[in-house]
Amino acid sequence: MNKKTITIIVIIVILGGIFWWSNAKKQDIPDTSAGEKIKIGVLALLSGEGAAWGESAKRGIDMAVEEYKNINPDAIVEVIYEDTGGDTKKAVAGLQKFISLDNVDAVIGPLLQTEVAAVAPIIAEKNIPVVTPSYAPAPNRPNLKNPLSLWLDGTVESERMAAYVATQGIKTIGVIGTKDGWESEVSNAFAKKVQELGISVVGLEIVQPDVADMRLSVTKIISQKPDAIFIGTGFQFINSVTALSQLQYKGKLYSIEVDSYFAEQTADKIDSMQFIAPDFYSSDFMKKFEQKYSVRPGIPAGQAYDSANLLLSVLEKSDNPQEAIESFSKMTSYQGVSGNIQFMPDGKTFLPTALFDLKKGEISRVVELK
DSSP: OOHHHHHHHHHHHHHHHHHHHHHHHHHHSOOOTTOOEEEEEEEEOOSSTTHHHHHHHHHHHHHHHHHHHHHOTTOEEEEEEEEOTTOHHHHHHHHHHIIIIIOOSEEEOOOSHHHHHHHHHHHHHHTOOEEESSOOOGGGOSSTTSSEEOSOOHHHHHHHHHHHHTTTTOOEEEEEEESSHHHHHHHHHHHHHHHHTTOEEEEEEEEOTTOSOOHHHHHHHHTTOOSEEEEOOSTTHHHHHHHHHHTTOOSEEEEEOOOHHHHHHTTTTOSOEEEEEEOOOOHHHHHHHHHHHSSOOOTTHHHHHHHHHHHHHHHTTOOOHHHHHHHHHHOOEEEETTEEEEEOTTSOEEOOEEEEEEETTEEEEEEEEO
């Protein structure tokens, strides 16, 4: 082998070594072109009673995440859903899975008050950031800002409705609710407030959420011949309205948070009902939602959409759980598609509400209720 050949071989070896070393160094450098990965767990209500609410929430979250990715093409956002079925044990198990197996950065949900109360102690112990389009009373939340609730305080909402009813010339009223945490709270809060405002509560029927037949409870109230009846339950809304229709009750009907599903299912049973609910979402959101899903956004699509956007805005600044929770603690308001959401120091959440008319399955807005 001559000297020229040896020189060429040495050069090839050196160049090969340089190429290998350069490649190895590239592999050691994190690829930031794809952006930071955000992993979110969602405790969803996708089966059983309330699945229609859960599907509305899921659509709102999915739309928010999709829009976020479109605006931030380098961002990697993974969303993991766990169906709670409205069961507190499943909600707890789902949260524990998110923390121990999925290693999520934060959580959205759950959707029911009872579920929020069940997971709140774990959230406080594990210090994981949580935003929920739901609500639970302050005594059930060790940290009043985590989970951060984007749902109106149940007592406040009921009292707003009671104040309106008191202006309608009603002298006597019956109240129907269930022993579900939220439904019991709103029914009792409504009854207490209307009594304070001079209306006589002639019947207060609080039943189990899964009772099969409401005719007995409805009959008890009707026998007192009240001017009006307040239905403070979603679990027994359809059964209660059906019983009222069968028993040909002719007085005024009031309720709380009636969605499009309930309206459709009782279209042939309700001539007229007024109810309180979160005010209509922004027109832009409603238009985009309907274009995407071919249905109008029902409760709580907008609050779930806002929950996802609020959480993403916090996580994009820092994926440190403690820093995210500190951001929650400093938050006093959030302007979302569901309006100006206000977070009070005592743990209560305020958001705009309105009075709605339900006639023959059709819902129309009447006026804002404060």
